[in-house]
Amino acid sequence: MEAKLEQVRERFEEVTAAMSDPAIYDDPQQYTELTKEHSELKELVDLYEEWKHVRKQIQGNSELIEEAADAEITEMAREENDELKPRLEKLEEDIKFKLIPKDPDDSKNVIVELRAGTGGDEAAIFVGDLFDMYRRYADKMGWKLNLLSLSESEKGGYKELTFGLEGEEVFGKMKYESGVHRVQRVPETETQGRVHTSAATVAVLPEAEEVDIDINTADLRVDTFRASGAGGQHVNKTDSAIRITHEPSGVVVECQQERSQHQNKEKAMKMLRSKLYEMEEEKLRKEREQERKSQISTGDRSAKIRTYNFPQSRVTDHRINLTLYNLEDIMKGEVDEVIEALRVQDNLDKLNAVMEE
Template sequence: MLDRLQIIKQRFDEISDLIIQPDIISDQKRYVQLNKEYKDLKALAEKRDEYLKLTGNMEEANEIIADGSDAEMVEMAKMELDEAKKRLPELEDEIKFLLIPKDPEDAKNVMVEIRAGTGGDEASIFAGDLFRMYTKYCEDKGWRTSVVDMNEGTSGGFKEVIFEVTGDDVYGTLKFEAGVHRVQRVPQTETQGRVHTSAATVMVLPEAEEFDVQIDMNDVRIDFFCSSGPGGQSVNTTKSAVRMTHVPTGLVAQCQDEKSQHKNKDKALQVLRSRLYEMELAKKQEIDAAKRTSQVSSGDRSAKIRTYNYSQGRVTDHRIGLSMFDLDGFMNGNIHKMIDELQLVNNTEKLKESEY
């Protein structure tokens, strides 16, 4: 482990020198890549320093205890040694997890698409609840959210809502939210108090940069149309909404959230690029899945991953069998523990693989 940490420290020092060079700063793509690598390696470099300091202190404490000439120093050394012995296995585990090869997609921003599934109006209301849950969670994380497109339900919520999330390691955090979310509750419109089951599908697409996916604009059909829904005087009078169709694949992306046609066009292109990128990523994940069966899969939009049971105040993630009983808090964005557990299970699986 120390040998690997020494190599990482050398690379960290190398990048520390590189990212302040004028030619690197002027090369945006190279600078972004190196800056990301710098942040990843910084955590490991700091853990290495802590590890070396800790083991050094343990050696020093053992020498003082072995010498035994100063009773007071011996007592202090024993206390320090006990604390260090308690910390050392924790630190080693932290380093092992940091040494797990990271998915290069994890650092990317994302496009989140929530679509109402079975359940009619209640499914649309639930899709709206999920949108609120995620936006509150993102706000708590200090991430920025921006609505790209929405199609409101007839009784509230959304038939479909697409929003962008930007911040640190967004895809790596949210990717396990992809799949079918099921809700069991008595709808507001239900007069006899019967529990209904509805569903919504969540897709989490890593946002593709221009250098990730090259789109030939000759392959894209662009249509302009009037926005629908709330939006003031310009709605239904100005063709500011944009729909893009990638002819070779049939993929469609649209945006009508901005008043500017130009801004809508940029956002629609961003969504289209992310969807094309996700297609390629899905193929890669399929190949990876054939090599190993991960308990916490990501990207399978047909898999039922979680149930929200309102009568029992319970939310259950079926992949890891974890149930939480603070449903109100969960729906208000307090989903940190669930996401942490999903990441922990996934990292533990990766750690086991790396040991064989």
């Protein structure tokens, strides 16, 4: 850990020197980036200096204790070390936490896509249940939810449903929800009382800004069509719904929830930017995963991540072998315990990777 901290201190000195160069003021963007990095590094360097100081005090006291030249001084040294050792341990924990690399996307808003998988009508109903769960969780977190697009199923629920979430650290929490969610329960249409297994896919995309991804408008095909489903009588009277196709990648997005074509197009462009941004991030993720094996996946939509077993009131997250028996509460939006456990494990994986460098 000390070798890593020395590297941090050296980088801090480099940034400090760069900020003292008058030429830096000619480049406001670089100055802003350096100021942010300087602030983050300073916190870690200050903790490191304090850690070194406390460790030196403990070593000095330990030498006095070994010498045992004076009983009174030896006892004072023991008492001081009894106070300093917990402080040293706390500093080490704080330093380790600061060493974990931050995901720049954690502070971003998100676009969430829910899709029915295997299980037919029951899978579509489960999509509706997941949407209710995330809606309630968003309310609890104080996030704003925007419904973007949906395709209803004939017997209830949704074949597909897309919504946006805006608020503080949304992606930092919701990113662990990407993947295949399985449900095991007796469908209402089942006359024999047999438990069926169905699935839905969740994709959580960090909302990309225009500066994050450059889109050439010449690469876009924009189509309008009449909205259908919930939204009021107006939806079937005008071609307000928007479908945008990004021809180089083949990515298609739709938005039909707003009254005006302009509003739907604006939201559809947000969805498109986020999808293209996520494609680029996925390439980087795969490269990183070849170097660092983590049991927490935040991007693989094909991975089975969680099972909701209604007969046993059980929820199991397969990535960390976490099993809880409070399914009813979780479906009401109480998913904090699961997300926090995943976040802790993810941070431990990242910390281990840093220590191995």
